[in-house]
Amino acid sequence: MNVPKEIEAEIDERITHYPVSKRSAALPVLHSLQEHFGYVTEEAVEWVAAKLDLEPINILELVTFYPGFRQSAPGKYHIRVCRTLSCAMEGSYELMEKLCQEAKIDRSEVSHHHPIAVSEDGKFSIEFAECLASCGTGPVCLVNDDFHEAVEPAKADKLLKQYD
Amino acid sequence: MSKANAINYKKGKEPHAREYRLVFKNVDRKGWDPGIDCYLQDGGYRELKKALLMDPVDITEDVKKSGLRGRGGAGFPTGVKWGFIPPNNTKPVYLICNADESEPGTFKDRYIIHQDPHQLLEGMIISCFATGANLAYIYIREEFPEGARILEKAIEECHQKGFLGKNILKSKFDLEIFVHRGAGAYICGEETGLIESLEGKRPYPRIKPPYFPAALGLYMCPTIVNNVESLCNVKHIIAMGGDAFAKLGTARNTGTRVLCVSGDVVNPGYFEVEVGHITMGELIHDLCGGLKPGRKLKAVIPGGSSAKVLRAGEKFKIKKGDQEIEIGIEDIPMDFDTLMACGSMAGSGGVIVIDDSRKASWILNNINEFYAHESCGQCTPCREGSLWMKKITDRITRGEASPDDVETLESVAFNIDGKTICAFGEACAWPTESFVAKFREEFLADTSEKYDDAILNPETELAAAHLSSET
Ligand SMILES: Cc1cc2nc3c(=O)[nH]c(=O)nc-3n(C[C@H](O)[C@H](O)[C@H](O)COP(=O)(O)O)c2cc1C
Ligand code: SF4
Ligand code: FES
Numbered sequence: 015m016n017v018p019k020e021i022e023a024e025i026d027e028r029i030t031h032y033p034v035s036k037r038s039a040a041l042p043v044l045h046s047l048q049e050h051f052g053y054v055t056e057e058a059v060e061w062v063a064a065k066l067d068l069e070p071i072n073i074l075e076l077v078t079f080y081p082g083f084r085q086s087a088p089g090k091y092h093i094r095v096c097r098t099l100s101c102a103m104e105g106s107y108e109l110m111e112k113l114c115q116e117a118k119i120d121r122s123e124v125s126h127h128h129p130i131a132v133s134e135d136g137k138f139s140i141e142f143a144e145c146l147a148s149c150g151t152g153p154v155c156l157v158n159d160d161f162h163e164a165v166e167p168a169k170a171d172k173l174l175k176q177y178d
Numbered sequence: 179m180s181k182a183n184a185i186n187y188k189k190g191k192e193p194h195a196r197e198y199r200l201v202f203k204n205v206d207r208k209g210w211d212p213g214i215d216c217y218l219q220d221g222g223y224r225e226l227k228k229a230l231l232m233d234p235v236d237i238t239e240d241v242k243k244s245g246l247r248g249r250g251g252a253g254f255p256t257g258v259k260w261g262f263i264p265p266n267n268t269k270p271v272y273l274i275c276n277a278d279e280s281e282p283g284t285f286k287d288r289y290i291i292h293q294d295p296h297q298l299l300e301g302m303i304i305s306c307f308a309t310g311a312n313l314a315y316i317y318i319r320e321e322f323p324e325g326a327r328i329l330e331k332a333i334e335e336c337h338q339k340g341f342l343g344k345n346i347l348k349s350k351f352d353l354e355i356f357v358h359r360g361a362g363a364y365i366c367g368e369e370t371g372l373i374e375s376l377e378g379k380r381p382y383p384r385i386k387p388p389y390f391p392a393a394l395g396l397y398m399c400p401t402i403v404n405n406v407e408s409l410c411n412v413k414h415i416i417a418m419g420g421d422a423f424a425k426l427g428t429a430r431n432t433g434t435r436v437l438c439v440s441g442d443v444v445n446p447g448y449f450e451v452e453v454g455h456i457t458m459g460e461l462i463h464d465l466c467g468g469l470k471p472g473r474k475l476k477a478v479i480p481g482g483s484s485a486k487v488l489r490a491g492e493k494f495k496i497k498k499g500d501q502e503i504e505i506g507i508e509d510i511p512m513d514f515d516t517l518m519a520c521g522s523m524a525g526s527g528g529v530i531v532i533d534d535s536r537k538a539s540w541i542l543n544n545i546n547e548f549y550a551h552e553s554c555g556q557c558t559p560c561r562e563g564s565l566w567m568k569k570i571t572d573r574i575t576r577g578e579a580s581p582d583d584v585e586t587l588e589s590v591a592f593n594i595d596g597k598t599i600c601a602f603g604e605a606c607a608w609p610t611e612s613f614v615a616k617f618r619e620e621f622l623a624d625t626s627e628k629y630d631d632a633i634l635n636p637e638t639e640l641a642a643a644h645l646s647s648e649t
Contacts, residue, residue, distance in 0.1 A: 031356040031358075032356075033313070034270075034313075034397050035377065035378070035397060037377060037378035037379075038358075038376055038377055038378045039378065040378035041358070041359065041360070041361055041375070041378065042358065042359065044361070045320070045359055045361070066378070072378075072379075075380055076361075076378075076379075076380065079363065079380045079381075080360075080361030080362055080363050081361070081362035081363060082320040082321075082360070082361030082362030082363070083361055094321070097544075097547070097548075098282045098483075098544065098548055099282055099283070099441075099483060099530060099541065099544045099545060099548070100282070100283060100440035100441055100446075100530060102544050103440075103441055103442065103536070126551075143321065143362070144280070144282070144362075144364060144548055144551060144552065145280060145281070145282040145283070145284075145364075145483075145548070146321050147279040147280065147284060147285045147287070147288045147319070147321070147322075148285050148288060149282065149283050149284070149285050149438065149440035149446075149528065149530070150285055150438060150439065150440045150446040150447045150448065151446075152440065156321060159323040159324065161324070
């Protein structure tokens with residue numbers, strides 16, 4: 015695994031934010047790697063463990079617990095649709111359905127342990143997220159780091175067109 | 179202390195006349211940006227300068243006098259919490275800002291973080307000075323990537339101006355604040371789960387006692403965990419003094435509160451009001467423009483999805499002076515004590531309004547799915563029970579449940595409540611307990627005795643639940 019110099023420098027700087035315990039840097043280091051590689055590979059788990067003087071299991075147990083870490087490659091654009099009550103009342107399930115239709119994503123295989131589905135062309139991936147703290151403007155979703163509010167299911171195609 | 183009407187707001191985002199903008203003063207403000215220059219031009223960091231000249235003990239006293247109660251969910255008095263740091267403590271003290279904002283129905287911290295990060299930082303720096311913390315973290319949910327960047331930039335700006343770092347404004351007080359991003363788990367909002375997460379572990383909550391953070395928190399040192407809105411309020415307490423702050427709101431329920439309304443109202447949104455100065459009915463009809471045309475109120479979840487549901491038509495007994503009076507749902511003043519007296523809670527300020535077009539079982543099933551997904555799994559009643567409840571409500575919504583299922587559903591909830599390590603147990607049991615108690619007839623109407631035989635015994639049902647557990 016090749017971690018570019020500038021990413022490693024950023025990681026080393028982040029570790030200094032935790033003068034009491036390097037282990038505290040586990041989440042930020044994983045974020046940096048996931049941001050760069052798209053997901054957390056087995057090699058990345060070992061790399062982080064070595065970096066923080068921990069056992070790989072100490073890192074793997076984080077990756078498997080926190081929904082924010084992925085163990086397989088997402089699409090170029092990863093969509094997270096809020097599933098929770100206020101958004102569901104405004105049509106988030108319909109939005110999910112429309113987005114899948116438009117982006118040609120098959121969600122029939124998703125499960126608790128594999129929540130992400132990827133489009134055939136690899137451009138989009140999608141999953142449900144729990145309440146994104148914008149319940150007054152539902153349905154909401156994140157596309158990579160971009161936040162979208164009041165996304166009408168009927169305009170799902172418009173949303174996707176912004177990402178080419 | 180600024181009244182909202184002295185300031186201009188963006189078109190369509192003007193505060194309602196009944197609002198009292200204190201913490202949300204700069205949210206949606208015309209010409210406002212999150213940079214430090216904008217904040218300084220508006221008198222920013224004046225309270226920090228004032229606080230640094232005070233005795234830290236006096237600041238804590240002022241916060242106690244203000245009556246400020248935590249805005250994160252539990253409503254615990256902030257000054258009292260600070261006072262729990264052991265008096266003879268020799269260990270370092272840490273302060274953590276809880277910016278995990280993940281209680282369904284809650285959306286207030288988001289706007290402070292994105293639009294007014296310096297208000298939060300000023301509140302934090304003052305709070306750190308008062309509690310003797312030289313290292314602080316902002317634990318922000320991972321789904322606020324932009325918010326994390328804004329906060330980091332704001333921290334950098336503070337360093338440049340000498341509001342952070344060594345010997346802040348020549349006060350001999352040192353402080354570093356770092357932003358720590360979570361990774362999508364609701365349980366990281368629970369303060370001890372948050373601390374474990376910040377230690378680089380799975381966010382398994384710790385049992386209290388003994389692990390009250392103010393005594394045994396981060397790295398087993400005294401740690402103050404406060405919500406974003408609570409910490410912002412500290413700045414305003416310094417500005418106006420604890421006594422003046424205590425005059426806002428009502429007795430024991432002081433200050434302002436940002437209420438977040440979502441669901442079946444014409445204009446959902448956030449409204450900062452003096453605590454207890456408006457009723458549920460005024461909130462829904464005046465501030466939120468009422469229900470959608472032709473609809474009737476069915477129920478309200480008043481303090482985030484964990485709060486027990488209140489049903490339209492229900493009668494509540496509350497104390498008024500020495501008297502006990504009976505009121506309806508729309509007459510409930512929105513404050514901590516009254517909502518508790520009504521059998522629910524003010525919680526996180528997230529008000530979810532439900533009209534008569536919704537089925538109670540559909541609502542509860544959505545909530546149950548949230549908790550089934552978010553249980554950390556440490557305690558058997560919570561781990562198994564949350565999923566089991568979800569499976570039952572799932573069957574009820576599909577019309578494939580037996581009347582006995584409703585009873586089972588209720589008993590599962592009662593077997594979680596009070597039997598777990600952290601308050602997530604109550605959080606996941608209360609929706610079921612209250613929805614079933616208040617909408618029993620409706621739940622039963624969707625069941626059929628023809629499914630009596632379909633009830634599996636608990637073990638097989640649970641096994642089946644695990645096998646088919648979806649997102
Ligand atoms: C399951 C659970 C989730 C919680 N989530 C949050 C949260 O997202 N944000 C928050 O400020 N407090 C949350 N809390 C409350 C915190 O544990 C803690 O009481 C609070 O941060 C203290 O700050 P305050 O006194 O300023 O309210 C949660 C509590 C529980 C039991
Ligand atoms: S109550 Fe639930 S969330 Fe809390 S510690 Fe137990 S299993 Fe975890
Ligand atoms: S329910 Fe979707 S943002 Fe809260």
